[in-house]
Amino acid sequence: MSTMNRQWRLKKRPVGDIGKDDLELVESPIPDLKDGEILVRNIYLSVDPTNRIWMSDIDQYMEPVGIGDVMRGGTCGIVEASKNSGFAPGDFVIGGMQWETYSILPGAGKLPADTGLPLTAFMSVLGATGMTAYFGLLDVGKPKEGETVVVSAAAGAVGSIVGQIAKIKGCRVVGIAGGPEKCQHVVDKFGFDACVDYKKGNVLEDLRAACPNGIDVDFENVGGDIMDDVFTLLNLNARVSLCGMISTYNAADDWTGPKMFRNILMKRAIVQGFIITDFLGRFPEAQAEMGQWVMEGKLKWDVDVVNGIENALDALDRIFTGKNVGKQLVRLSDDPTA
Amino acid sequence: MSTMNRQWRLKKRPVGDIGKDDLELVESPIPDLKDGEILVRNIYLSVDPTNRIWMSDIDQYMEPVGIGDVMRGGTCGIVEASKNSGFAPGDFVIGGMQWETYSILPGAGKLPADTGLPLTAFMSVLGATGMTAYFGLLDVGKPKEGETVVVSAAAGAVGSIVGQIAKIKGCRVVGIAGGPEKCQHVVDKFGFDACVDYKKGNVLEDLRAACPNGIDVDFENVGGDIMDDVFTLLNLNARVSLCGMISTYNAADDWTGPKMFRNILMKRAIVQGFIITDFLGRFPEAQAEMGQWVMEGKLKWDVDVVNGIENALDALDRIFTGKNVGKQLVRLSDDPTA
Numbered sequence: 207m208s209t210m211n212r213q214w215r216l217k218k219r220p221v222g223d224i225g226k227d228d229l230e231l232v233e234s235p236i237p238d239l240k241d242g243e244i245l246v247r248n249i250y251l252s253v254d255p256t257n258r259i260w261m262s263d264i265d266q267y268m269e270p271v272g273i274g275d276v277m278r279g280g281t282c283g284i285v286e287a288s289k290n291s292g293f294a295p296g297d298f299v300i301g302g303m304q305w306e307t308y309s310i311l312p313g314a315g316k317l318p319a320d321t322g323l324p325l326t327a328f329m330s331v332l333g334a335t336g337m338t339a340y341f342g343l344l345d346v347g348k349p350k351e352g353e354t355v356v357v358s359a360a361a362g363a364v365g366s367i368v369g370q371i372a373k374i375k376g377c378r379v380v381g382i383a384g385g386p387e388k389c390q391h392v393v394d395k396f397g398f399d400a401c402v403d404y405k406k407g408n409v410l411e412d413l414r415a416a417c418p419n420g421i422d423v424d425f426e427n428v429g430g431d432i433m434d435d436v437f438t439l440l441n442l443n444a445r446v447s448l449c450g451m452i453s454t455y456n457a458a459d460d461w462t463g464p465k466m467f468r469n470i471l472m473k474r475a476i477v478q479g480f481i482i483t484d485f486l487g488r489f490p491e492a493q494a495e496m497g498q499w500v501m502e503g504k505l506k507w508d509v510d511v512v513n514g515i516e517n518a519l520d521a522l523d524r525i526f527t528g529k530n531v532g533k534q535l536v537r538l539s540d541d542p543t544a
Numbered sequence: 545m546s547t548m549n550r551q552w553r554l555k556k557r558p559v560g561d562i563g564k565d566d567l568e569l570v571e572s573p574i575p576d577l578k579d580g581e582i583l584v585r586n587i588y589l590s591v592d593p594t595n596r597i598w599m600s601d602i603d604q605y606m607e608p609v610g611i612g613d614v615m616r617g618g619t620c621g622i623v624e625a626s627k628n629s630g631f632a633p634g635d636f637v638i639g640g641m642q643w644e645t646y647s648i649l650p651g652a653g654k655l656p657a658d659t660g661l662p663l664t665a666f667m668s669v670l671g672a673t674g675m676t677a678y679f680g681l682l683d684v685g686k687p688k689e690g691e692t693v694v695v696s697a698a699a700g701a702v703g704s705i706v707g708q709i710a711k712i713k714g715c716r717v718v719g720i721a722g723g724p725e726k727c728q729h730v731v732d733k734f735g736f737d738a739c740v741d742y743k744k745g746n747v748l749e750d751l752r753a754a755c756p757n758g759i760d761v762d763f764e765n766v767g768g769d770i771m772d773d774v775f776t777l778l779n780l781n782a783r784v785s786l787c788g789m790i791s792t793y794n795a796a797d798d799w800t801g802p803k804m805f806r807n808i809l810m811k812r813a814i815v816q817g818f819i820i821t822d823f824l825g826r827f828p829e830a831q832a833e834m835g836q837w838v839m840e841g842k843l844k845w846d847v848d849v850v851n852g853i854e855n856a857l858d859a860l861d862r863i864f865t866g867k868n869v870g871k872q873l874v875r876l877s878d879d880p881t882a
Contacts, residue, residue: 265776266810434801438603448809463772463801471786471817472597472604479809 211236212515214277214305220261223456223526224519228261229277231516236308244293246302246309248283250329251515251536253522255427258455267481277305281538282317282329292316298543300328307515307538323500325543330533331367331500331507332493334482338449339367340492341485343425344375346478347447351376353422356413356436360401361388362525363508363533364449368425369398370505377423380416382409382432384528391531395506410435423447429454430462437466446470446477456526508532549574550853552615552643557608558599561794561864562857566599567615569854574646577627584640584647586621588667589853589874591860593765596793605819615643615856619876620655620667630654636881638666645853645876661838663881668871669705669838669845670831672820676787677705678830679823681763682713684816685785689714691760694751694774698739699726700863701846701871702787706763707736708843715761718754720747720770722866729869733844748773761785767792768800775804784808784815794864846870 210233220228239245260278263270271278281302285293290313293299299314317328330336342364349355355372359365360381369392372379381392381401389401400416402409409432413421420441426433429451440446454462470477485492499505510530512521515538524530548571558566577583598616601608609616619640623631628651631637636655640647655666668674680702687693693710697703698719707730710717719730719739727739738754740747747770751759758779764771767789778784792800808815823830837843848868850859853876862868 264810265807267812442605451806451809454806463803463805465801467801467805468789468792469603470815471789472602474605474817474819474822476817477808477815479812479814481812484812 209236210234211306211308213307214515214518216261216271216273216275216277218273219263220258220456224258224261224522226519229519237310239287239289239310241289242312243288243310244285244290244299244313245287246281246283246299246311246314247286248281248302248307248309248538249325249541250282250511251305251518251538252280252329252334253518253525253534253536254279255450255452255455255525257522258526278303279305280329280334281306281309282325282333283309283538284542298325298328300333305515305518321497323543325541326509326511326533326535327500327507329535330363330509331505332496335363335533336367336496336507337485337489337492338482339364339371340496341482341488342447342449342480343368343371343423345485346480347423347425347445349375349377349423349445352378354378354380354417354419354441355423355425356380356382356417356421357398357425357427358382358432358436359427359452360392360396360398361508361531362427363530365425365427366392366396366532367505367507369396370499372423372425373397374499374504378417378419380413380421382413382428382436388531395508404432410438413439420444425449426451428452429464434464434466437464437469440469440473440475442473444473444475446475448477448479452526509535511535511537513537547574548572549644549646551645552853552856554599554609554611554613554615556611557601558596558794562596562599562860564857567857575648577625577648579627580650581626581648582623582628582631582637582651583625584619584621584637584649584652585624586619586640586645586647586876587663587879588620588849589643589856589876590618590667590672591856591863591872591874592617593788593790593793593863595860596864616641617643618667618672619644619647620663620671621647621877622880636663636666638671643853643856659835661881663879664847664849664871664873665838665845667873668701668847669843670834673701673871674705674834674845675823675827675830676820677702677709678834679820679826680785680787680818681706681709681761683823684818685761685763685783687713687715687761687783690716692716692718692755692757692779693761693763694718694720694755694759695736695763695765696720696770696774697765697790698730698734698736699846699869700765701868703763703765704730704734704870705843705845707734708837710761710763711735712837712842716755716757718751720751720766720774726869733846742770748776751777758782763787764789766790767802772802772804775802775807778807778811778813780811782811782813784813786815786817790864848872849875851875
């Protein structure tokens with residue numbers, strides 16, 4: 207067993223794009239376990255658009271990561287040592303929230319054993335990603351059968367699942383993604399009715415063609431100009447489930463708002479921001495239903511894995527440059543379920 | 545009885561501010577009544593920010609006024625002749641929707657007789673203005689006792705009533721208005737806890753001082769920079785009742801959106817546009833409660849009357865330049881209740 211931990215610490219707050227020296231990878235010895243604690247060898251790190259928000263000090267939904275602190279991010283791993291009677295070596299757990307190869311925790315969420323699913327499923331479709339899709343679509347977007355749902359970043363971790371749930375609920379589902387390959391993938395693998403390639407540069411007209419009855423629900427992951435085009439086509443009483451606005455997170459100064467904000471008024475629409483932790487108490491019901499869909503083959507997912515903690519920033523960059531297809535993970539150590 | 549009608553017709557769509565020759569006042573003979581019709585001598589015309597929207601051909605919540613058509617706007621008046629058994633000369637009615645001195649209608653909303661209230665009350669606190677305040681605050685903004693409610697255009701027709709209802713519901717109420725006189729009036733007459741003078745140019749800091757517990761409900765009438773400042777101070781799970789954005793209606797080209805739109809995400813807030821006609825079926829319940837508050841002296845209101853249909857555009861301009869205090873009306877003919 208390695209006795210050294212490797213951790214990414216925030217050195218300074220990025221201005222615009224994340225710079226190579228905004229964070230540093232440092233090594234330190236792993237302290238001894240105290241009573242009640244467990245030592246977890248982390249296997250996967252989730253990198254997400256919101257990591258960029260946590261690096262900044264804008265007013266946000268959690269505390270920003272402090273300068274000098276270990277970067278925040280979801281991990282899963284395997285218990286290697288335990289001084290907590292609830293955990294034994296070999297247990298798979300989730301809930302460490304730091305960019306590091308080992309975590310000492312007072313406990314963590316134990317993952318179900320013997321599901322036949324790989325560990326990556328619990329870091330994607332059945333993890334926070336899947337929960338975000340489930341509650342953001344069903345509780346915030348409130349789609350009705352026959353309505354048109356538009357999903358931006360449709361090939362991404364959350365978007366691809368949102369579209370499939372909307373299909374299960376009987377909606378017309380139109381994705382927005384970058385490039386013909388991603389668009390084809392979204393239609394072929396995830397069953398979207400159509401997918402608009404924003405790189406073709408004609409989003410408004412392509413969306414109009416793909417949504418002949420207008421847009422009833424916008425599951426918004428991107429913001430910026432693409433959101434403006436979606437807002438332009440909103441139907442009366444449309445709902446915008448505001449999950450994220452990745453296109454704006456790297457803006458060095460003021461973010462710009464949607465020019466078509468006026469359509470919220472004109473169409474008596476609702477825009478609602480949400481964060482998945484608001485729904486923590488309802489995760490079990492969602493996981494049960496999502497798990498059922500997974501077992502029935504109704505719900506597919508992609509994971510996109512980069513190897514090695516030293517490549518965590520490259521993995522994050524893949525999201526901001528649209529290179530990832532599906533849930534972006536960093537493999538920190540061997541995955542016995544893979 | 546005059547036999548000529550005077551009507552404002554839309555000649556061309558304004559670009560930016562409304563120009564003197566965008567509309568024209570024309571005279572035409574009043575046609576004979578057919579069976580089922582009533583002839584109404586209009587007494588008051590309501591001029592409202594939304595008139596500017598109807599003059600444009602942007603995608604909006606009703607059809608724009610057609611070029612050459614009589615301009616749209618709410619009126620009330622008195623029946624002068626009737627071929628409809630439901631109406632008799634002398635009845636006061638509401639519901640003509642054109643800028644004209646006489647209306648021939650198939651019927652209209654009859655106003656209650658003998659209330660002791662002037663006709664102007666039914667064009668303000670107990671009319672569409674009051675209904676907008678009531679449903680926009682209570683159904684859309686959903687204020688809870690002890691919360692902080694911010695109201696822009698607080699000295700205006702809707703804003704002044706919103707603030708009073710919020711006070712009745714036990715909220716801290718902070719207005720935003722232009723100039724020290726309006727602000728003082730909002731506090732003295734309408735009982736707001738504080739009022740920020742946006743003309744002092746320090747809206748964000750003044751709002752912060754007036755809202756030490758942040759902002760839970762924004763009743764938004766103004767849009768633009770002032771809305772951005774309000775958005776900056778939104779609390780977690782804040783509600784924005786989007787009633788109007790008068791500051792943007794004269795923009796000749798693209799409207800700009802709120803820079804602090806991101807706070808809808810960060811604060812998991814809800815922005816909801818509404819239009820009062822969505823609540824038509826519930827007007828009676830609201831009018832009953834509002835009427836009670838009026839009788840008890842809990843609800844006050846201002847009307848700001850300009851005389852003569854020829855001055856309708858000047859009256860509308862008073863709203864866009866912030867000259868009006870309270871509900872802006874145009875008196876088209878003698879008011880026997882005044």
